[in-house]
Amino acid sequence: MLKYIAKRILLIIPVIIGITLFIYLLLDFAPGDPVALLLGADATQEQMDALRHELGLDQNVFIRYLNYMKQVLQGDLGASWFNSRPIMDEFLERFPNTLALAFSALFITIVFGLSFGTLAAVNQNTPLDGITLIFALLFASMPSFWFGLMLQILFALKLQWFPAMGVGTIKHMVLPAITLSLGTIANQVRMTRSSILDVIDMNYVRTARSKGASEFHVVYHHVIRNALMPVVTNWGLTFATAFGGTIISETVFSIPGISSYLINAVKVRDVPVVMGTVIIVAIIVALINLVIDLIYAVIDPRVKLGYTS
Amino acid sequence: MALLEVKDLYVNYNTDEGVVHALNGLNFSIEKGECIGLVGETGAGKTTLALSITQLLPKHVGEIVQGSIVYDGNDVLAMNKREIQAMRGEKVSMIFQDPMDSLNPTKTVGHQLLEVLNLHFKELSRKEKQEKVDQMFRLVGIPAERQNEYPFQFSGGMKQRIGIAMALISRPELLIADEPTTALDVTIQAQILDLMRRLRDEFHSSMILITHDLGIVVDVCTKVAVIYCGQVIEFGTIEDVYARRNNHPYTEGLFKCIPDLKSDAKRLTPIKGYMADPANLPKGCKFSNRCDYKSTRCECEEPEFYETGTHGIKCFRFEGQQEK
Amino acid sequence: MKKKEKAKSQSQLGLILFRFKKNKLAYISVYVLILIALAILLAPLYMDYDKAIKQNISERFISPCWEHPFGTDLYGRDLLARVIYGGRISLFAGLAVILFSFIFGVIIGSISGYFGGWVDQILMRFIDIFMAVPTIFLAMAIVTALGATPVNLVIAFVICNIPSYSRIVRSSIMTLRNMEYVEAAKCCGTSNLRIILKHIIPNGIGPVIVTATISLGTAILSISSLGFLGLGIAPPTPEWGTLLADNRYYIRYYPYLGILPGVAIILTVMCVNFIGDGLRDALDPKMKK
Numbered sequence: 001m002l003k004y005i006a007k008r009i010l011l012i013i014p015v016i017i018g019i020t021l022f023i024y025l026l027l028d029f030a031p032g033d034p035v036a037l038l039l040g041a042d043a044t045q046e047q048m049d050a051l052r053h054e055l056g057l058d059q060n061v062f063i064r065y066l067n068y069m070k071q072v073l074q075g076d077l078g079a080s081w082f083n084s085r086p087i088m089d090e091f092l093e094r095f096p097n098t099l100a101l102a103f104s105a106l107f108i109t110i111v112f113g114l115s116f117g118t119l120a121a122v123n124q125n126t127p128l129d130g131i132t133l134i135f136a137l138l139f140a141s142m143p144s145f146w147f148g149l150m151l152q153i154l155f156a157l158k159l160q161w162f163p164a165m166g167v168g169t170i171k172h173m174v175l176p177a178i179t180l181s182l183g184t185i186a187n188q189v190r191m192t193r194s195s196i197l198d199v200i201d202m203n204y205v206r207t208a209r210s211k212g213a214s215e216f217h218v219v220y221h222h223v224i225r226n227a228l229m230p231v232v233t234n235w236g237l238t239f240a241t242a243f244g245g246t247i248i249s250e251t252v253f254s255i256p257g258i259s260s261y262l263i264n265a266v267k268v269r270d271v272p273v274v275m276g277t278v279i280i281v282a283i284i285v286a287l288i289n290l291v292i293d294l295i296y297a298v299i300d301p302r303v304k305l306g307y308t309s
Numbered sequence: 310m311a312l313l314e315v316k317d318l319y320v321n322y323n324t325d326e327g328v329v330h331a332l333n334g335l336n337f338s339i340e341k342g343e344c345i346g347l348v349g350e351t352g353a354g355k356t357t358l359a360l361s362i363t364q365l366l367p368k369h370v371g372e373i374v375q376g377s378i379v380y381d382g383n384d385v386l387a388m389n390k391r392e393i394q395a396m397r398g399e400k401v402s403m404i405f406q407d408p409m410d411s412l413n414p415t416k417t418v419g420h421q422l423l424e425v426l427n428l429h430f431k432e433l434s435r436k437e438k439q440e441k442v443d444q445m446f447r448l449v450g451i452p453a454e455r456q457n458e459y460p461f462q463f464s465g466g467m468k469q470r471i472g473i474a475m476a477l478i479s480r481p482e483l484l485i486a487d488e489p490t491t492a493l494d495v496t497i498q499a500q501i502l503d504l505m506r507r508l509r510d511e512f513h514s515s516m517i518l519i520t521h522d523l524g525i526v527v528d529v530c531t532k533v534a535v536i537y538c539g540q541v542i543e544f545g546t547i548e549d550v551y552a553r554r555n556n557h558p559y560t561e562g563l564f565k566c567i568p569d570l571k572s573d574a575k576r577l578t579p580i581k582g583y584m585a586d587p588a589n590l591p592k593g594c595k596f597s598n599r600c601d602y603k604s605t606r607c608e609c610e611e612p613e614f615y616e617t618g619t620h621g622i623k624c625f626r627f628e629g630q631q632e633k
Numbered sequence: 634m635k636k637k638e639k640a641k642s643q644s645q646l647g648l649i650l651f652r653f654k655k656n657k658l659a660y661i662s663v664y665v666l667i668l669i670a671l672a673i674l675l676a677p678l679y680m681d682y683d684k685a686i687k688q689n690i691s692e693r694f695i696s697p698c699w700e701h702p703f704g705t706d707l708y709g710r711d712l713l714a715r716v717i718y719g720g721r722i723s724l725f726a727g728l729a730v731i732l733f734s735f736i737f738g739v740i741i742g743s744i745s746g747y748f749g750g751w752v753d754q755i756l757m758r759f760i761d762i763f764m765a766v767p768t769i770f771l772a773m774a775i776v777t778a779l780g781a782t783p784v785n786l787v788i789a790f791v792i793c794n795i796p797s798y799s800r801i802v803r804s805s806i807m808t809l810r811n812m813e814y815v816e817a818a819k820c821c822g823t824s825n826l827r828i829i830l831k832h833i834i835p836n837g838i839g840p841v842i843v844t845a846t847i848s849l850g851t852a853i854l855s856i857s858s859l860g861f862l863g864l865g866i867a868p869p870t871p872e873w874g875t876l877l878a879d880n881r882y883y884i885r886y887y888p889y890l891g892i893l894p895g896v897a898i899i900l901t902v903m904c905v906n907f908i909g910d911g912l913r914d915a916l917d918p919k920m921k922k
Contacts, residue, residue, distance in 0.1 A: 018762035023774050030778035125369055134658075137910060141903035143854050145861040146877060146895040153885045183854075201367075203405055204413045209365055210405075211425050211475070212398030214390070221424075225415050244767025248858060262770065263862055266777045274774065282765040301415055301459045325652070 005290065012286040016279060021065060023278050027271050028061045034269050038081060055081065068275065077276040082268060087276040090261060095280075097167050098246050098257035104173055105180035105242040109188050110235070112181070117192020117231075122219060124197060132189065140186035144245060148179035148252035165254035176249040183245050184238045191234055196227040225299060232296050236289040243285065310382065311338040312483060312515050313362065318376035320357050320366065320539070329588045331357040332539035333595070334376070336614070339483070344509060344516040346526030348563070349536035352584055355519045356406075357539070359485045363401055364393050381482070399429040402476035406488040408468035412460040418471050419456025422446075425478050445474040449504060466497035470504065477508055484509070484516045490525065502529055523563055527551055532619075535560050538585055538595035545620035557622045558600045594624070602626055652915040659911020662904040669901055673720040685714035685871045694887050703893045706880050712890070716897045719871035724901065726783055727853040730790040735845050737791065738798020743829055745799065746806030753803070760796040768793040769855060773864055781867050786859065790852055801844055805837040812836075839916040846909035850902040857898065873898050 035048050035057065052058050056067065071078060077087040120132040155175060156164035163172050199205060200223055208222040247259035254260075258277055265273035297303040320332040332354045339345050349355050360366045362378055364385065378385040380396065388396070405411040413421060419442055426438040433441070443453040449470040460468055469489060476484055486505065490498040506529050509516050518529055526533050526547070533550050535543040535557065543550065543557040550556065553564060562580035582599040585591050591598060597607040606625060615627040654660050676682075689709035697704045703712035745756040763771065768790075775789035809815060810833070818828050853873075859865040860874025868875060877894055884891035 014758065015761050015765045018759070019765040022762065026774060026778040030780075133910075137906045138899070138903060141850060141854075141899050141906050143857055143861070143874070143877075143895070143898055143902075145858060145874070146891065146898065149877070149881055149884060149891055150895070153888070153891070157885050203407060203410045206365055207403075207405060207411045207472075207475075208413065208424075210363055210397055210403040212394045212396070212428050213424070214394055217428070222413050222416075226413065240764075240767045244769040247769055247773075247862065251862060263773070263864070266773050266864065269777065278766055278770065278774070281767070281770060285765060285767070299415065302461055305459070305462075325655070 005294070008290050008293070012283065012290075015286065016282050017069075019282055020069070020275060020279055024065045024068070024271075024275060025061065027269060027274060028064075030269065034081070034271065038268075068272075072279065077279075078272040080265070080273050081270045082265075082273075087273055090273075091258065091276065091280060094257050094261055097255055098243075098250070098259060099284075100173060101176055101180060101246050101249060101255065101257065102239065102243045104177040105184065105245070106235070106239050108177060108181040109184045109238055109242070112185055113188025114192050114231070117189045118196055118219070118224065120189065121193045121196035121200065122215075129193075133193070136186040136189040139182055142182060144179055144182050144248045145252055147182050148175070148249060151175045151179060152252060167255055172253075172255075176253045176255060179252065180242055180245045180249045184241050188231070188234075188238065191231050192227070195230050196223055199223050199227040202226070229296065229300055232292060232299060235295075236285075236292045239288045239292075240285050243281065311379075312341045312343075312381055314338040314377075314379045315358070315362070316377045316379070318358070318361060318378065319374040320354070320361055321372050321374050322367075322370050323372060324370065327588050330539060330590055331371075331587060332361070332376075333590065335536070335540055337534060337541055337544075339515055339517060341482070341515055342513060343532060344518065344530045346530035346533040347517055347519045347536060348521065348523055348526055348533060350521055350584060352587065353536045354539035355521075355536055356487055358536070359403065359487050359517070359519060362485065363397050363403060364388075365397075365403075395429075398425055398481075399479050400481055401483045401485065402479060402481040404469075404472050404476045404484065404486040404489045407492050408465050408472055409492065411472055412468055414460055417457050417459055418463070419446075422456070422471070422475050422478055425475060429479055441478060445478045448477075448508065449474045466493055466501065469493060469497075469501055473501070473504060473508065477512060477514070480512050481514055484514045485519070486516065487519045488521070489518075491520070491522075498525075505529065523567060535563070538587065538590065540595060540623065541614075542596065542623040543621065544614075549618075549620035555617070555620065555622065555627065557596075557624050558602050558626075559596050562599075649915045653911050656911040656914060658907045659914075662907035662911070666901070666904040666908065669720070669904070670724065673717055673724055676717045676721070680714055680717060682714075682718060684711040685718040686710065686869050688869075694883070694890075696887070697889055697893070704887070704889045706876070706890060707883055708879075712876075712893065715871040715876050716873070716894050719873045719876055719894075720897070720901070722783055722786075722866055722870070723853050723857055723873045723898075726787050726790075726856050727849055729787045730794060730852045730856075731845050731849045733787070733791045734794035734798050734848075735841070737795045739802050739834070739841065741795065742799040742802025743806055743834070746803035747810060747825070747829055747833065749807075749810075756799070757803075760799055763792065763796045769858065772855065772859060773862070776859060776864055781865060783866060786856060786865060790855060794848065794852070797848075798841070798844065802837070802841055805840055806833055809833050809837050843909060843913045843916060846912055847906060850905040850909070853898075853902055853905070 033048075035052050035055070036043070039047055039051060049058075056064055059067075068078070075088075077091070079086050080090070116132050116136075120129045123129050152164055152175060155161045162175050163169075166172060196219075200219075205218060205222050208218045213221070246257060247263060249255065250257045250260040251263065258281070262274065262277040264270075265277070315335060315337040318332050318335045318337075319330070322329040322331055335354065335358060337347075337358065347355050347358070357366070357371070360371070361373060362380070362385065366373070373386060380401070383392075385393070385396070412418065416424075422442045422445060423438060426433060426441060430438065442456065446453040446456055451467060451470055451474075455463075460471075463471065469492075473489070476486075489505065490501050493501060502525060505516075505518075508514075509529075516530075518526065520526060523533075530547060532544070532546050534541045535550075537559050543560050550560065553561075556564070559580070562578075565578040566580065568577060580599055585595050585598060591608070592611075593609045594600070594603070594607040594612055597603045600607065602624075604625070612623050612625045612628070614621050614623045615629075617627070687710065689705075692705050692709035693707055695701050695705040695709075701711050701713065703716060706712055706715065741756055741760075745753045772789045772793050775792060776785055779785040779788065815828060815832055818832055823831075856865065857872065857874030857877075860872040861878045862874075863878060865874055866872040868879070873894065877891065880887075880890040
């Protein structure tokens with residue numbers, strides 16, 4: 001098991017190198033001069049050259065990338081080109097907000113997705129099933145920024161149940177987290193439902209019924225765990241989607257998180273900030289996937305006993 | 310009084326493509342201690358009958374339209390959920406066809422045996438339950454230590470042994486075995502049949518053995534019922550049926566399909582044609598389209614069940630032969 | 634076992650169509666979507682593009698009325714015109730994204746799944762790289778680097794979608810590759826390309842089509858999300874995300890500014906999703922009894 005974990009962690013490295021190199025080249029390739037953007041229209045040629053030298057932009061792009069990665073390996077993500085603030089400081093401030101948001105969305109998704117998915121499957125082809133599915137599709141069809149705006153206007157500005165923006169209390173998290181889970185919950189409901197329907201037709205479920213178990217016992221002991229396997233595998237993707245979705249929630253609800261940091265950096269092409277964010281996010285997503293694989297191993301005895309990888 | 314009596318049972322499957330008539334007025338009964346073989350080809354309604362008895366027909370699809378099932382004096386169709394659950398597993402157990410997927414892949418086999426006891430014998434102590442489980446594993450010839458392993462760690466034959474152990478651990482009054490050996494190798498088949506015979510004698514359970522193999526029935530059972538198109542078309546003791554003096558034309562056809570080492574016949578004689586479409590059944594005798602002896606009457610009128618002693622045949626050829 | 638398919642004389646395609654038609658919501662959605670697409674496509678015939686673009690401060694924030702069914706926005710532009718012209722980008726960029734992702738996904742996935750071995754290893758490692766960060770981050774980076782035009786938007790989302798398409802194709806091909814009829818074809822000396830084209834793609838394409846349909850909805854939403862973030866199409870070109878972002882601070886005073894465009898987007902995406910859902914059921918009858 002430990003060996004497996006170590007192997008998985010080692011596999012993260014080439015992926016991170018790949019994605020950072022891709023983004024680095026992409027930003028470099030982009031038309032427009034970042035130095036001109038930084039100094040404004042009335043800068044002289046000397047000023048621009050000086051800054052270009054200072055930022056190391058007069059070197060070959062691959063050399064710059066190598067230097068940058070060397071620096072990252074020493075734990076230094078560099079400073080923003082714009083306000084010269086160390087990126088690490090900014091991250092440490094913003095990261096808890098984004099993570100809290102993403103995890104609460106994942107939590108909401110899992111809780112509601114599993115319960116409604118199970119409910120729909122167990123009551124297959126009844127009105128309850130139909131209504132759940134139609135609502136799931138309706139939610140999947142809503143743009144999350146629109147949904148967030150509507151929540152904000154209704155529950156924060158009109159009814160004033162929750163604060164409209166910012167961070168601080170649990171109450172601040174409610175609307176953004178709901179907005180964020182919108183995109184993932186529908187998928188979770190549908191996956192859970194179809195996975196349970198797959199399992200409920202299995203012969204071993206019939207065996208369990210033939211033993212005289214109650215319907216609840218059958219579903220709880222024999223269906224859910226087996227049905228969970230494909231659903232759990234999907235949690236990694238759900239988390240990544242939720243993490244990406246924070247960008248909308250953070251924008252709508254003015255939350256100072258990683259995503260809003262990234263979006264400003266992207267607009268002004270603040271390369272160190274974009275790179276830093278990408279690295280951190282890639283690591284987080286990879287680690288979450290690793291954790292989910294471990295959960296999977298606990299559920300599936302075949303993996304636990306090392307019969308399949 | 311019969312242990313189980315099924316009377317005039319009609320079961321339909323309502324599918325997207327139309328209504329399938331799986332059982333069409335099936336009559337069947339089994340006494341305490343009897344072992345009846347239920348023989349018929351694929352699609353004849355054998356499994357449907359088994360699932361109807363334990364009320365395990367697929368929800369929303371399988372529907373009992375008419376008829377009655379009386380178990381030990383109680384009307385099964387009138388039972389509420391709890392009564393059915395109390396009957397299943399404790400009084401009536403089932404062994405299923407495919408051992409590969411009849412066991413839950415994520416639970417240890419020991420746990421799956423123990424579950425039956427947890428459901429029906431709550432009064433037993435933990436230790437007593439565990440002892441019973443150990444004993445059951447030994448009885449079916451699997452080392453008790455292996456009960457902490459998962460189904461995927463066993464071979465097909467061993468899984469079927471576990472299935473048998475699971476069905477018998479509650480010492481049921483009635484055991485329904487739905488083609489328990491069809492998915493297994495011939496050598497394993499013999500072992501499993503032997504095991505079932507032994508355990509049946511030891512536990513004094515009644516048994517319904519569903520199979521498409523007349524050879525297996527003669528090995529294990531005392532009586533045999535031949536099913537065709539959701540009806541029992543011949544019923545009798547092994548002697549009645551296997552004597553091959555009086556048989557339903559379909560049973561006759563089945564016998565002709567069994568290779569016989571002693572006879573000189575160069576080739577087997579298969580029954581011509583296919584079983585009638587259960588979504589669109591003929592009006593008269595269901596076998597009439599394949600029958601060599603058919604008359605015009607067979608095509609428009611359904612024969613009754615003509616009984617001679619213990620032997621009954623649903624064919625006009627035997628009309629008036631029965632002793633009163 | 635006892636099930637009998639009445640429609641057995643029909644072809645596979647006919648059977649799928651037959652099942653699809655039984656799903657009323659999906660069937661109606663096809664017509665609604667066609668209607669929406671026509672309305673968007675034929676917009677220049679009945680509506681002046683100027684109405685969507687030209688600012689007219691004297692007519693700002695007119696509530697929905699006969700002349701402006703959706704009202705006007707903060708610059709006095711007709712909201713209905715903006716929604717309809719905005720749909721051109723959202724809907725057709727979405728379609729283009731799906732089409733190209735589908736093509737590339739099928740190519741990469743087929744190669745990877747069919748040949749396996751080191752080819753598969755290399756391709757999958759590349760796929761892993763693009764799956765390392767959430768798609769919207771990747772799309773953001775690509776759009777900023779290339780510049781915010783409709784074409785670049787499509788390129789960005791195609792790059793983001795290829796990995797998941799390839800994976801689905803790959804896994805369904807890996808299952809099919811070991812099927813006995815493929816073995817049989819190999820024994821007959823059929824060429825690799827022919828096996829892929831004749832045996833594997835027709836049998837494995839179902840789930841991919843369903844994914845494509847469903848991800849069309851996602852693509853439309855993602856494109857408008859980027860617009861909302863100010864990274865999509867540059868103003869004043871109308872686009873579903875940007876037009877909501879423009880008005881976001883006025884929605885609380887003039888709710889129609891948010892509700893009507895929102896409903897238009899939801900209706901479109903929902904039709905797409907219902908169709909995808911119907912297709913899924915039609916292709917996989919096991920799910921619905």
